[in-house]
Amino acid sequence: MTQTTIDPADFRKVLGSYPTGVCVITAMGEEDRPAGMVVGTFTSVSLDPPLVGFFPDRKSTSWPLIEAAGHFCVNVLGSDQQDVCRAVGAKGDQKFVGVEYALSEHKLPIIANAIASIECRLYSVTEAGDHWFVMGEVLRLETTREEDPMLFHRGRYGGFAELM
Structure with missing residues (x-):
């Protein structure tokens, strides 16, 4: 089998042409402190059983805290929640301030x-x-408000615009 070499910058540029939704994955970590990470890779996987998935970076410092909890919540952000996205996406242990x-x-x-x-x-x-x-495996799910989702596209955040 031949190995193909793909330039990482080209890979990011081309894949960045595909918009993704923005979610915050949360869990309760050690000492009852919330742990969280921002992902743009969330997807439904299976209806029976109900499964969802996402792809954390192997270098993530937040993922081990979430994994250790054994449970997590996917919070789908609205386009008006960039402040939440910035806070939870920051490095360090002050993500929920x-x-x-x-x-x-x-x-x-x-x-x-x-x-x-x-x-x-x-x-x-x-x-x-x-x-x-x-x-x-989905235990509970709920839509809490009917708003535009936050989207990530070509390095920028935005919302959905319906075509007329």
Whole structure:
């Protein structure tokens, strides 16, 4: 089998042409402190059983905290939540300063005003190059408001615009 060499800059540029939704994955970490990470790789996987997935970077310092919790919540951000995205996307342990959230019955942080929340039990983690492919079994899900989702496209955040 022949190995193809792809320039990482070209890979990012071409794949950046495909817009993605923006979610915050949350869990309760050690000492009852919330852990979180921003992802643009969230997807539905299976209806039976109900599975969802996302791809954290293997170098992520937040992913091990979420994995150790064994449960996580996918918080789908609205286009008006860039402040939440910036806060949780920051490096360090102060990701939730100024971010409003409530704990669910599964003791998962649900971000205030997220347009949807999907609570999951960790189902599997598979190596996928320089990322992990994480699947979660859906335990509970809810749409909380009908707003534009936050989208990421070509290095910028924005919202959805309907075609007329």
